[in-house]
Amino acid sequence: MKTISSLGEFGLLEALGLFKPLSGEGWLGPGDDCALFPAPKGQIAVTTDLLVEEVHFRLSTTPPRDLGYKALAASISDLASMGAAPLACTISLALPGDLPLSFAEEFYAGLRECSEKYSCALAGGDTSSSGKVFISVTAFGSVDSGKAFLRSGAKPGDDLWLSGATGESAGGFYCLEKGIAHAGPAKKLIERHLRPEPRLSLSLGLASEGLANSMIDVSDGVFIDASHLAERSNAVIRIDKPSVPLTPELLEVKRLTGKDPFALALGGGEDYELLFTAPKENRAKIKKTGENTGTAVTLIGEVEESAKKGRVRLLSGAGVEIEPPLRGFEHFEG
Amino acid sequence: MKTISSLGEFGLLEALGLFKPLSGEGWLGPGDDCALFPAPKGQIAVTTDLLVEEVHFRLSTTPPRDLGYKALAASISDLASMGAAPLACTISLALPGDLPLSFAEEFYAGLRECSEKYSCALAGGDTSSSGKVFISVTAFGSVDSGKAFLRSGAKPGDDLWLSGATGESAGGFYCLEKGIAHAGPAKKLIERHLRPEPRLSLSLGLASEGLANSMIDVSDGVFIDASHLAERSNAVIRIDKPSVPLTPELLEVKRLTGKDPFALALGGGEDYELLFTAPKENRAKIKKTGENTGTAVTLIGEVEESAKKGRVRLLSGAGVEIEPPLRGFEHFEG
Known part of the structure; x- marks a missing residue:
């Protein structure tokens, strides 16, 4: 079985082709130190959510595709609660090296499904090895100035x-x-x-x-x-x-x-x-x-x-x- | 000794008063589901970095104040490499419950020091318990359209x-x-x-x-x-x-x-x-x-x-x- 650790620390994103090039005027990534996207009018809403294995979910009851979907859905819900339209998101993902490679593939498939459904472009991220699964999602949205629901x-x-x-x-x-x-x-x-x-x-x-x-x-x-x-x-x-x-x-x-x-x-x-x-x-x-x-x-x-x-x-x-x-x-x- | 776990899972940010209210026209947070900030002109640059204990740093050789400073400094360096001026950042932090409370205080003191030095407002974040220290920083900045260094x-x-x-x-x-x-x-x-x-x-x-x-x-x-x-x-x-x-x-x-x-x-x-x-x-x-x-x-x-x-x-x-x-x-x- 091919595992996460077989890719080496920095190989995950490249090996899986997980970050597809952003498209659209003013969008750029991956491949540079930052992703770029055009600033909207009004205000930007930003939210960060952290999910830790055995605190927020168990691998035994959570399929990785659902985990990826839900990780982003929770952040998009934060944007929704402010009346903000999603723009982009970034993801940090730490995975135990002995997990099968298919775990990462399934996780990103779920993440991408949610990203596409709610037009929240996957703009970048970082990966690492770790003892437990650790997920941090940051999502950005736009809202007319002074119109956010508080x-x-x-x-x-x-x-x-x-x-x-x-x-x-x-x-x-x-x-x-x-x-x-x-x-x-x-x-x-x-x-x-x-x-x-x-x-x-x-x-x-x-x-x-x-x-x-x-x-x-x-x-x-x-x-x-x-x-x-x-x-x-x-x-x-x-x-x-x-x-x-x-x-x-x-x-x-x-x-x-x-x-x-x-x-x-x-x-x-x-x-x-x-x-x-x-x-x-x-x-x-x-x-x-x-x-x-x-x-x-x-x-x-x-x-x-x-x-x-x-x-x-x-x-x-x-x-x-x-x-x-x-x-x-x-x-x-x- | 007062430890992280003595605060309960959701008490860390409140107990330490870590997120001070954002100030300035169009800035809002903390206290809602997202932080808000005014959209700049041009493009937004965004970068996410993940730091995992025993992969990227050791607690035995890294004082928590330096860890907080460096976690943000690395992300600001990503903005700098694109020619982007920092706007704001968010942080996800997972900490073992048996760490002393002073660890979190020192970590945030270092983070805040870097945030203030480089005018990168600490706009939000999330915390959790975990077995090891995990840090994910997302920083975003602004750059004139088409002018980013690639x-x-x-x-x-x-x-x-x-x-x-x-x-x-x-x-x-x-x-x-x-x-x-x-x-x-x-x-x-x-x-x-x-x-x-x-x-x-x-x-x-x-x-x-x-x-x-x-x-x-x-x-x-x-x-x-x-x-x-x-x-x-x-x-x-x-x-x-x-x-x-x-x-x-x-x-x-x-x-x-x-x-x-x-x-x-x-x-x-x-x-x-x-x-x-x-x-x-x-x-x-x-x-x-x-x-x-x-x-x-x-x-x-x-x-x-x-x-x-x-x-x-x-x-x-x-x-x-x-x-x-x-x-x-x-x-x-x-």
Whole structure:
């Protein structure tokens, strides 16, 4: 079997032909000390995400092609949550020398698939040997000046919206941990975990009309991420439990893994849905943007007038404040 | 002793107050899913470097403050080699949980020192626990459209120039490996290894007048990096051995470590000097730019007319082609 180490430390990128030449006016790479791309108008958004084996993923449950796809999808979701259109990305990848060469090939195939799907050009990177897999992705996007969605813009009276549905990624994670076969409802849950899709077209649609006041992507769980909006906006956000969407597949998670579906919907992470607040008068336009981009959008709460700022209130169907079921999705370690 | 793991996985940045708010019109961060900065005119240059413990550095010989400084300095040197002015950078840092908290504090202090010295704003990042130290730095800068220095621009008849002097970093590396005290000539060599300075002001000076045809920074060694210029420019580059500058400290390296000074000057890496080619008529202006920026510049060869393209010829003082003394500086591993 041909392994990573058989290529030598500096041979990986060349051997695999992984970085294809950039094309387009003003784009240049690879082959120089930097890649070049034309500066857009407005502002540039930049985000960096780090993924470490045994902290953020296990090789035993994560196919390398999915790992490459998800590594970039998570960063594109960060761009989406600001209303920024992807431009380019770079990747640092450290791999154990005893991994088969096909691991690197599959990883880059997944990365490239995501890069092409979301028009986020793979502009460069660096590789090294290491004891564990280590992935760092940096992604750049463009946004009109002053038009980025921030966490700090939520205003009293705003609706609280959620794209798609949450909890499925965490459900898929627990299915993988329990070794449940990729079939039936578990198949969809596992796919949501391994192949998350950033809600980019929804975000860009909302951005083009300036429809949202604040936005975040759900990486740590709806409750935790709503708390980030509340804290940064110095607001109180109410989540209405009966409004939180639970998919048929998520409802199966109790039987499959013993986990409570609502707990995962509110506390599970890595769904990469968008959680945002918007003025009530934008309701019809937001629903229309959801339809136009093929993305479900659900009203799940409101930004409240309150003297006690910076927190999230979860209300039962009877309108009684209840404890959130989870304090967020935890990684394997510590 | 307070350790990294005592903070929990997500507490590092907050606990240390490491990311200070960005300032300036159009700059925003930290606190949202992306950092924002105003798009410059022209093109964006982007570079990513990965540093792995025991592959690129050892903790036993590398103080964390120097490690933080050098991690960013290497990326700024990549910007310099393209004639790009630094804008901002992001950092991914994975650290073993049993390292003292002071390690992270010192690392970021060094990173920040370099960031401030070269006006490369620390715009964001991500942290994780891990078994070994992993560092990935992405830096980006701006350059006027079409004005970046490329590796591919060397033309027959061009002078071959080298900034400063090379080999000292490799000399310092061998002093550290042999446990030689940080005193006398070893002190300067070790400082060159641990605290390299990118030749940014020289590069920007040359860029502002368009004085160079091709450029690369010396990260793998003069001979190897000259080969990169030759290959990408489809040219033959001649290096004249007697012209290659050897510092008094480098000459001591034989006595200190047994290594040949010239071999290190030509084959040692991580000096982060600039190697560039330029038309002969620019000689006086290049010397003046060197003086104005306090950077020595030395003519060490020429781009030759030749049918046999893409290679480097090393000539002795007698004008005889000789074998290069080293095929480049190797890291510990592999």
